Amino acid sequence: MRPDPDRSSELEVFAPADAWVVRRHGPRGYVADEHYQPWLRDEFTYRCLYCACREVWFPDGDSSFSVEHLRPISLAPEGLTDYHSLVYACCQCNASRGAARLPFDPTAGMRQHIEVLADGIIRGLTPAGEDFIRICRLDRPNLVAFRRLMLDVLRLLGRKRDREAAELRRRYLGYPANLPDLSALKPPGGNSRPEGIEWSAFARRERGELSEVY
Numbered sequence: 001m002r003p004d005p006d007r008s009s010e011l012e013v014f015a016p017a018d019a020w021v022v023r024r025h026g027p028r029g030y031v032a033d034e035h036y037q038p039w040l041r042d043e044f045t046y047r048c049l050y051c052a053c054r055e056v057w058f059p060d061g062d063s064s065f066s067v068e069h070l071r072p073i074s075l076a077p078e079g080l081t082d083y084h085s086l087v088y089a090c091c092q093c094n095a096s097r098g099a100a101r102l103p104f105d106p107t108a109g110m111r112q113h114i115e116v117l118a119d120g121i122i123r124g125l126t127p128a129g130e131d132f133i134r135i136c137r138l139d140r141p142n143l144v145a146f147r148r149l150m151l152d153v154l155r156l157l158g159r160k161r162d163r164e165a166a167e168l169r170r171r172y173l174g175y176p177a178n179l180p181d182l183s184a185l186k187p188p189g190g191n192s193r194p195e196g197i198e199w200s201a202f203a204r205r206e207r208g209e210l211s212e213v214y
């Protein structure tokens with residue numbers, strides 16, 4: 001990612017996802033798509049791929065999220081339980097998008113198409129980005145207001161240097177407490193990327209290597 005002096009670390013919290021080089025996990029064989037949710041939580045770092053809102057910002061945490069299909073099931077029913085066509089999204093973004101076709105694959109990177117400004121406004125950098133915002137309603141007024149509020153709070157906490165501010169910042173930007181232990185899950189069709197489990201947030205927390213904020 002190119003360095004940008006105007007891009008504060010707070011703004012980075014809402015920055016659209018960067019390119020997905022490769023998935024860490026490869027569970028296979030679940031008959032229901034919701035069984036992939038623990039894997040997707042970790043794969044997408046406990047936040048919505050579309051709006052970047054985190055589980056810890058929702059009163060009901062991961063219950064406010066769902067398995068989302070990159071290709072609408074109505075157009076590609078064979079993708080219902082194909083892990084590589086599944087992503088993690090909050091229920092509101094999932095519902096907003098509905099069965100619409102996306103103009104690009106967001107796991108291949110969204111930053112060239114979309115940007116979030118310091119006041120919480122989101123805008124398209126390309127026609128495809130504008131379409132994406134419209135389809136997922138990423139400019140819905142409540143979400144814009146929430147981004148603005150969070151950016152104001154995080155900027156304030158970032159300026160303060162005391163322990164309470166640091167603790168509050170950790171609670172806003174840290175991992176959820178209920179990380180799934182992926183090593184305990186047994187996908188019926190196996191796991192094509194078992195090495196990814198070692199790098200899951202749960203495993204890193206067990207080893208004392210998980211960062212406090214992300």
Ligand SMILES: [Zn+2]
Pocket residue numbers: 048049050051052053089090091092093094
């Ligand atoms: Zn969302």
